Structure formats: structure tokens, C-alpha cells
Amino acid sequence: MSLLLAFSTALLFSLGTYLLLQRRLSRLIVGLGLMGHGANLLLLLSGGRRGVAPFIGATKGERVADPMPQALALTAIVISFGVTAFLLALAFRSWQLTGDDLVEDDVEDRRIAGALAALADEEVADIEAMAAAGADAEAGGPALGEEDGP
Amino acid sequence: MRVLLPLPVVVPLIAAGISMAFARQRNVQRAVGALAFVITTGASIAMLVDVDRHGPSAAFMGGWSAPVGISLVADRFSALMLVVASPVLLAVLVFAMGQPGTEQEQPSFHPVYLVLAAGVGLSFLTGDLFNLFVAFEMMLTASYILITLGGRRDQVQSGMTYVIINLVASTLFVVLLALLYASLGTVNMADLAVRMHTVPEGVRVAFALLMFVVFGIKAAVFPLFFWLPDSYPTAPTPITAVFAGLLTKVGVYCLIRTQTLIVLPGDRIGGFILVIAGITMVVGVLGAIAQDDVKRILSFHIVSQIGYMVLGLGLFTVAGIAAAILYVVNQVVLKSTLLLVGGLVDHAAGSTRLASIGGVARRYPLLGWMFLLPALSLAGIPPFSGFVAKLSVVQAGLSAEEWAVVAVSLVVSVLTLFSMSKIWAGAFWGEVELVAEPDDATSVRFGGTLPMLLATGGLVVASLGLAVAAGPVFGYCQRAAADLLDPAAYVRAVLR
Amino acid sequence: MRRSLILDVVVRVVFHSAFLLGLFLLFTGHNRPGGGFVGGLVAGAALALRYVAGGIDEVREALPVRAWTLLGIGLACATGSAIVPLLAGRELLEHFKGEVHLGPMGAAHYNTALVFDIGVAFVVVGMTLMLLVAFGERLPSLGNSWARQETGR
Structure with missing residues (x-):
């Protein structure tokens, strides 16, 4: 299971990196989203083997899933939600101003x-x-x- | 003390909430913002005095003790950074209130600025690496909004570059956190320091390098600085002043903190850091010489001065890190002042392009003095504070016998002086040549509106004060550096 | 704008349930999966459904509050719940639970973390509202107050 997840993470990162090197902001946003997902998957991976949901009193001595990476991943998802919304607004604004959404040279x-x-x-x-x-x-x-x- | 610790974070956030709720009433926003920064400055000074006397102290959020819970730690270094950052934030706010432009047109300026301040405060105070990520994101998202406030075409373009590069840096930060948690089982900085010896050496060096890259992007070291000169100049002046003075210095703070606390003494990558520092200094100043717009020149100088701070860090001696801390304190004040003066020039002369303007000092002598004093300090002319900082860096380098990089830093110093004199000759001296003139009474007389002049003047006085108080300040920096290189007290305060 | 009949009827049926689901998620977040963020998102999704059905006017009719006010109240609420324990002698963001006896209805458990969650939910709904307003206003006029076109220097 971990190997499959590791491969998925690598795949997401590579796709995200390829898209990150494009010119159009909409592609960049997709690429950044993929990279963010890869990073969150890596966070989940760092929690170790899977187990029962970590509620007090709900387990009877079985292995419990690590709650910390879940909390970290949730925070990272919320943050990327906010920033993606901002990037989309930026792309929209660029389209309003120039009819296109290219990332231009300085x-x-x-x-x-x-x-x-x-x-x-x-x-x-x-x-x-x-x-x-x-x-x-x-x-x-x-x-x-x-x-x-x- | 336990009550004081979270104040620099929570007070700006509450003020931001109130600012947002009263989005139409500019006076309420201004009052709330100014009050928040006054409270924060007071709390930081009280924290500084307490920490200097009693050593590091920690507060635990939610009552959960470390390493499970999030801890807020104040030691000498973070208290000093807070004490320097809060007045600068207040001064820039006052400047923005006086400048016809962004603050007066956009209702979202005050809340976002306050969230930025809360993010900066949290980055300095947190003792947990993931909370540092959250603080960074708070700070960065607020900066994304501020850098594109106004929605002009050039802002949107440079904003895109800035946002994307910082998002990549944030993703790298999450990767670092995931890898740290996977190998060590914790993200609390003090706990990481304790557990670091349990992983093999290669892994430890890899972590040190990854931490350097992640925070190096934020601190704009070579070769990760290219986003800075592209994006900083197009933001409104007060925004650029805050970014230049604070955001990059938060990156340097995190660099110093992680490289001294989490990286074990045997794995320190000092040589590598010194090489990077040297190249950063050279590339920054050469880039500055090639530009002909005041704000762009100053943006490149930010990069060059970061090289000095990283040089102090790379020496990994008490003298070196004390010099780095003193340099950071200096730069926070000086860079913000110089950029605010750039904004005053923009207001008084209508443009910041050296080829289009001239003789501003003849027309407005006050502006001339307000540029001259910080510029001489930046270039390292005695008896200003910049000279003391540069001297301490050079002395630390000489005592660690790193001749090459010290020679590079001296050459770069000369080139910095050349660049500053280029700005002086191009914009302030010579025939009076203005593109557009302001039209209110104070500006016609003195070069800027009253809040703008007060804010900039206050920061200039602060930089002079740093020069006068250089002795005690440097003594404090030495104590802070000794604490950093021997983090036993820090770890004890967190993990009791 | 041309409104689709099917979409209108479906949204009419679904909107209130979705909003209530968001509220439920908000209140149950302490003991089951849920919480302020998810509750706010589901409520925001319900609003987005109204937008799809009828445009920005429909959203304004559903929630006639200004987005800034919602955001401000939410942030103040959340940070207030963080600082009140601090000023009362406990740690930052420390939460307390308790019970309220309601006579024949038994005991109701409450937890001050709910205040924090309500703040977060308000922030998320306010943000969704702001998103819909920012992306949903009619083009080509750039006359809304957040998008002022200035010529660059």
C-alpha cells in the first residue's frame, strides 16, 4: 500500500512540475493544485500504517491511525483552498485586462x-x-x- | 508573561476582524489598526525585558503541552525581532494613511495588513515547525493580496510570478514537514533538536539542505532570489517597504533558527552557506548597479544585504551569529526607511526613474536628508549603525579566518556605496527636474504629507538611535547568539 | 438571464436541506467528522447552487449580508474565543466543556470550541460569498468597487 501511495505522490509531483513550467496561468493553477495534492499525500504517508479512527474510548487496543498527519493535511488543504481561490481571481483579472492569462516576462x-x-x-x-x-x-x-x- | 506571549499574534487578528466588519468606515479601521500596533509594540518591549532577565519562556496553545501541542516560545532572538518589527509596521501604516493611493482607495488594505502583521508575529514566536508553515501562509497570502492591490496590469503580472514562486516554496515546506514527521515523529522544533541524533548522518544533512532551500527562497539568497526584483517594485510603496524590511528578514530569522536549533553541530553546512552568501552579495550589488529606477535599485540591494546576514550565519560562531542578528535588526529599519523615502520621492517628483527626475534635494531639503542618512548607513560609513553592523560581520569573518568571503564583502561594500551615490546623483542632486508635483500645502512645502513625513522621519531617528545605542544592542545580540548556539535553555523551556 | 426550469426546481428543493446539512456538520464537529470548515463549505456550496440557478442576484436574495461583515464577525468571533481564556487566566485557545440542564429535555452538553467553529464557518461562508460576487458580477463593466482600473505609471 505504501509503495502505491509513494508512486502516486511521485506521479502527482512530476505532473505538477511539468504543468508549472507552462505559460498559461490556468495550467499553472492546475499544476500547483496537483503538487499540493502530492504534498498532502506525502503527509498522509508519513503517518505510517493505517488503523482505526483515533477517537478516545472508541478503540479496544487495536492499532490506531496517527491523527497528527491528518490534522496537518487538513490545515494544508484549507490553506491551498484559499490560495487557489486567490490565484483564480488573479487569472480572471488578467483575462479582464489583457484578454489572456499568460505569465509574462518582467x-x-x-x-x-x-x-x-x-x-x-x-x-x-x-x-x-x-x-x-x-x-x-x-x-x-x-x-x-x-x-x-x- | 504567559499573557504577553500570544499578544503580538492575537491582537492584530482581532483588529483585522473588527476592521473587516467595519469595512466602510475608514476612521474605525485606522484607529483599530494603529491601536493594535501600539499594543503589540508595548507587549514586545515587555517581553524583551523579561526574556533578557529570565531566559526563554514558552506558552502552550490550548493547554496541551509540547511536543503534542503547539508552543509559542520567546527567547532573546525572537523578542528582539518583535521589538524591531512592530514599530516598523506601525510607521509604515502611518505612511500609508498619509499617502494618496492604496490605503485611501481600498477598504481591504487595513484588514489584510493586520493579518500580515499577525503572520509575522506568529513566525517569530512559534516553536512548532508546522505552525511556522501556517504563519508563513498567513503572511504570504496577505502579501499576495497586498502586492496586487489595485489590480493594475503590471501589478497583476508581477503578482503572478510572486505568488507562484511562493506557492512552490510552500509545497516544498510541506514536503519537508512530511519527511521530518516520517523520520522523527514530531514537528515541534525543540523536540526535533532532541531527536535528531536518531537518524543517520546523510538524512540529517539532507534535512539541513532542504531547510536551507525552503527558507532561502523566502530570504532571497542566491540562486533563489529572482522573484524579488521582479515583484517588489510594482507594489505600492508602503507595501514594498514592509516586504523589504520584514518578509525577507522573517526568512533569515527562520534560516538562523532552524540551522542552529534543529541541525546538530556536527552536520552544519557552514562552508556551503558561506559560498552562497558570497555569491548573493555580489549578484545583488551588480544587479543594483544595472538598474535605473530607485525602487528597483533598492530591491536588488535587499538581496545583496541578505548575503551579509547569511555570511554571519555561515560562520557558526557566537561573533558571527551576533553580527548576523545585529545586521538583521539594522536592515529591518534601514531598508524600510529607504523604501519609504523612495515613496516620498515618487510623491514629490512624480516618478522614481533616475533618468526622469533630478535635484529633489534642492527642492525639498528634508527629503535629501532623509535619504542621505540611511543611505550612508547602508553603505557602511562610520559612525552610522550600518557601519557597526558591517564591522561586526567583517570582524567575525576575520576571527574565523574566512579571508575570501570577507574580501568579497568589502568589495561589495564599496560597490554599494557607488550604487547609493548613483541614486543620490541621479535623483537628489543636480538640476531640479520633476515629472509631476503634488498639490497639497504640506507637500508643496516639504515634499510629502504630514503622516508620510512623520513616519519616515521617525524611522530615520530610529536608525540614528540604533547607531547611538550600538553598544548595548550588540551586547544583547551576543547573548542571543550564545543562546542560539547552545539551545539547552530553549529546549528546557519548551519540553519541561 | 435565461433560467432553466429544471435547475430552478431542483435548487428550490435542495438548497434548504444543503444549508441545514452545513449547520448540522458545524454543530456535530466536536464528536463526529465535521466542524466549522466543512460546515461552512457545504453552506457555501448551497449558495453556489443558487448562483448557478439564478446568477448573483439570486445569491444576494438568499443571503442579503455583505461578505466583509460576515468575514469580520467570523474572524473576530474565532480570535475572541482564543483570547478570552487567555485573559481569564488560562492558556490561549483553551476550551471548556460543560452541561446545561434543561429540565425535561435532559442535559445539553456544550463546549466553547463551538464558538471558534462558528467563527470559522462564518469566515468560510463569507469567503464563498465574496468569491461568487467577485467572479459572478456581470462583465464587461469593471465598475464593482474591488476592480478599479488604473493606468500603470
């Missing part, structure tokens, strides 16, 4: 990278211009040593 980053690229292009252009001028001077203009020739 504008300022692109601007600075673009500025650096433009600077590099300028330098290359400068070097090429100097090289061309140097070639002209060698080929066409008078050489220094020949000016005061006979």
Missing part, C-alpha cells in the same frame, strides 16, 4: 536586456565602421611615408 528586465543588446549592437557597428575606415585609408588614401616623395 517588463523592466526586458528593457534592460534590450538596452544592453542595443549597446552591444552599437559597439559592433562602431567597430565595423572603424574597420571599414581603416581599410579605406590603407587602400585609397595616401600612405604617410609617400607624402614627401619625389
Whole structure:
């Protein structure tokens, strides 16, 4: 049983990671949900073997299921419920503003990278211009040593 | 003391509830918020005095004692963090009340801000790792809302990045908790410290690394910091100030706490942490030099300064950790001040892009002073508090014979000074060039509305006060560091 | 909006039972599976059913409270139940049980954890209400107060 659960956890994590690398926010939300489920499954796994429900007076000495991971998993589920609701609202807002829900690159980053690229292009252009001028001077203009020739 | 301990958590939460119920009445919201922070500051100071005198003390939620129940623990480190965080939260609230913008337009600002404060308080006070997760989520969810408050396009875009990265970090945190519970059977931090020796060494080192990654994402160390400069600058100024001053420092607090308490002395990954610290410092300051917007430069500087704190941690000596704690205290105040000044510049000049504005100090000398003093402190110029903090880090590094990383930190210090002077020259000095001017009387005269100036001025005075009181503060930090490296008193207080 | 007759009738039948189920889960949470969160969710699901049947106006008719008020009362209730024991000399969030004798009806057990659960349920219902309002208001006007469009600088 534990092996099957472990494989399921791994599967959920891998699916979630793949979806996390997408561009559309709706896919990201599904991916994050899957990863959250994987994490909760892992919490449940950490509780050990299954047993009877842990109520005082309801068991007669059998093995009792560990109540702690259940409480932890419940808290994690509630938290992810709230955050998923927020992410959905964010995706909705993005759709209202731009008609799409792509996660975009940072504008300022692109601007600075673009500025650096433009600077590099300028330098290359400068070097090429100097090289061309140097070639002209060698080929066409008078050489220094020949000016005061006979 | 038992009554004081939960106050920094419960008072902001009740205030948030009242704020929500009175969502239409801004005056009730403001009064409740300010009162909550005043009470929290008072409780933190009382806690600090008590803990310094009597050692760590714990309160148990619900009457269930550790390790089954959740414990709230105040030791010297957490009390100090609370005492520093609460006034900063109050000052930023006052600033937000004065700034025409988010606070005045959105009824949800006050409740969410109070929940953020409750989350920060709980992260500092909790002695249970899962409760730390809950506190983080409280803090982070409030920060998701605050960072996108206003719903503008650039906010939504950078908010998406911020939310997704933090959600991944939270999932990793749950994985860490599950693995810890599976191997050790507990999530109480003191109990973990006691039981750590029962697992093999490889597992212990793996846990140390995983804890470093989880809290490193929050603390923005290399290579986990890329979300910070993308998302912080687009939030409204008071929000950025709180995030920069507090949220990353909560990450550093958790790093220091877990690496000293839960990781056994034989498994400490000091060398690795030092390398990360060095690279963080360099990458942060180089990124800052490449930017030309005041808020973006300051955001990159956050990353660079985190490197210094992690450097202090990586030394794992009393001097190193004391230096790290002093640095954290300094940065909480300084970074918030600088970002609030950035907000004042935005208000007075209409933009924060260095190319578009100039001469703000000539037009509003008060703003010039309010930038100059914290900036010199950040760059490490004597006699300011930043200099004391940097000196303590360098001295700790030299006495631990880590020459390389100390050399890196000195070079980065020079580059920080260069970057600060770039802001000064670009925005504050030179010809007066403003994009848009404010129109109310106080702003025309002094550069900002009265609450904004009061809040920023108060924080500047606090940073000067840190410089004056550097001796006693550093002594306290040394006692706190000694407590951290020898957690017997902490464990005894929790697991009695 | 076009309303489906079948959906209308079904929701009319199911809504009250679902809401009552939520209340039942809330009260029984201490001794059986249940509690404030699940009770609030089921009640919120009942509200969502009303939304599916008739749109946001239907929800407003079902629960004419502002979401913020519900959230605020819930949070204040829950944190109040946490702090009252603290101020009375016990630990934070410590709960007490007791009995009330109601004459011929026997003894009714009560537990102060119920106050906390009620707070949580209010928060969840308020949150569901806010979700429905945020996602359910009619497009394309962005005139609702939480979605003000400002031009970025």
C-alpha cells in the first residue's frame, strides 16, 4: 500500500512540475493544485500504517491511525483552498485586462536586456565602421611615408 | 508573561476582524489598526525585558503541552525581532494613511495588513515547525493580496510570478514537514533538536539542505532570489517597504533558527552557506548597479544585504551569529526607511526613474536628508549603525579566518556605496527636474504629507538611535547568539 | 438571464436541506467528522447552487449580508474565543466543556470550541460569498468597487 501511495505522490509531483513550467496561468493553477495534492499525500504517508479512527474510548487496543498527519493535511488543504481561490481571481483579472492569462516576462528586465543588446549592437557597428575606415585609408588614401616623395 | 506571549499574534487578528466588519468606515479601521500596533509594540518591549532577565519562556496553545501541542516560545532572538518589527509596521501604516493611493482607495488594505502583521508575529514566536508553515501562509497570502492591490496590469503580472514562486516554496515546506514527521515523529522544533541524533548522518544533512532551500527562497539568497526584483517594485510603496524590511528578514530569522536549533553541530553546512552568501552579495550589488529606477535599485540591494546576514550565519560562531542578528535588526529599519523615502520621492517628483527626475534635494531639503542618512548607513560609513553592523560581520569573518568571503564583502561594500551615490546623483542632486508635483500645502512645502513625513522621519531617528545605542544592542545580540548556539535553555523551556 | 426550469426546481428543493446539512456538520464537529470548515463549505456550496440557478442576484436574495461583515464577525468571533481564556487566566485557545440542564429535555452538553467553529464557518461562508460576487458580477463593466482600473505609471 505504501509503495502505491509513494508512486502516486511521485506521479502527482512530476505532473505538477511539468504543468508549472507552462505559460498559461490556468495550467499553472492546475499544476500547483496537483503538487499540493502530492504534498498532502506525502503527509498522509508519513503517518505510517493505517488503523482505526483515533477517537478516545472508541478503540479496544487495536492499532490506531496517527491523527497528527491528518490534522496537518487538513490545515494544508484549507490553506491551498484559499490560495487557489486567490490565484483564480488573479487569472480572471488578467483575462479582464489583457484578454489572456499568460505569465509574462518582467517588463523592466526586458528593457534592460534590450538596452544592453542595443549597446552591444552599437559597439559592433562602431567597430565595423572603424574597420571599414581603416581599410579605406590603407587602400585609397595616401600612405604617410609617400607624402614627401619625389 | 504567559499573557504577553500570544499578544503580538492575537491582537492584530482581532483588529483585522473588527476592521473587516467595519469595512466602510475608514476612521474605525485606522484607529483599530494603529491601536493594535501600539499594543503589540508595548507587549514586545515587555517581553524583551523579561526574556533578557529570565531566559526563554514558552506558552502552550490550548493547554496541551509540547511536543503534542503547539508552543509559542520567546527567547532573546525572537523578542528582539518583535521589538524591531512592530514599530516598523506601525510607521509604515502611518505612511500609508498619509499617502494618496492604496490605503485611501481600498477598504481591504487595513484588514489584510493586520493579518500580515499577525503572520509575522506568529513566525517569530512559534516553536512548532508546522505552525511556522501556517504563519508563513498567513503572511504570504496577505502579501499576495497586498502586492496586487489595485489590480493594475503590471501589478497583476508581477503578482503572478510572486505568488507562484511562493506557492512552490510552500509545497516544498510541506514536503519537508512530511519527511521530518516520517523520520522523527514530531514537528515541534525543540523536540526535533532532541531527536535528531536518531537518524543517520546523510538524512540529517539532507534535512539541513532542504531547510536551507525552503527558507532561502523566502530570504532571497542566491540562486533563489529572482522573484524579488521582479515583484517588489510594482507594489505600492508602503507595501514594498514592509516586504523589504520584514518578509525577507522573517526568512533569515527562520534560516538562523532552524540551522542552529534543529541541525546538530556536527552536520552544519557552514562552508556551503558561506559560498552562497558570497555569491548573493555580489549578484545583488551588480544587479543594483544595472538598474535605473530607485525602487528597483533598492530591491536588488535587499538581496545583496541578505548575503551579509547569511555570511554571519555561515560562520557558526557566537561573533558571527551576533553580527548576523545585529545586521538583521539594522536592515529591518534601514531598508524600510529607504523604501519609504523612495515613496516620498515618487510623491514629490512624480516618478522614481533616475533618468526622469533630478535635484529633489534642492527642492525639498528634508527629503535629501532623509535619504542621505540611511543611505550612508547602508553603505557602511562610520559612525552610522550600518557601519557597526558591517564591522561586526567583517570582524567575525576575520576571527574565523574566512579571508575570501570577507574580501568579497568589502568589495561589495564599496560597490554599494557607488550604487547609493548613483541614486543620490541621479535623483537628489543636480538640476531640479520633476515629472509631476503634488498639490497639497504640506507637500508643496516639504515634499510629502504630514503622516508620510512623520513616519519616515521617525524611522530615520530610529536608525540614528540604533547607531547611538550600538553598544548595548550588540551586547544583547551576543547573548542571543550564545543562546542560539547552545539551545539547552530553549529546549528546557519548551519540553519541561 | 435565461433560467432553466429544471435547475430552478431542483435548487428550490435542495438548497434548504444543503444549508441545514452545513449547520448540522458545524454543530456535530466536536464528536463526529465535521466542524466549522466543512460546515461552512457545504453552506457555501448551497449558495453556489443558487448562483448557478439564478446568477448573483439570486445569491444576494438568499443571503442579503455583505461578505466583509460576515468575514469580520467570523474572524473576530474565532480570535475572541482564543483570547478570552487567555485573559481569564488560562492558556490561549483553551476550551471548556460543560452541561446545561434543561429540565425535561435532559442535559445539553456544550463546549466553547463551538464558538471558534462558528467563527470559522462564518469566515468560510463569507469567503464563498465574496468569491461568487467577485467572479459572478456581470462583465464587461469593471465598475464593482474591488476592480478599479488604473493606468500603470
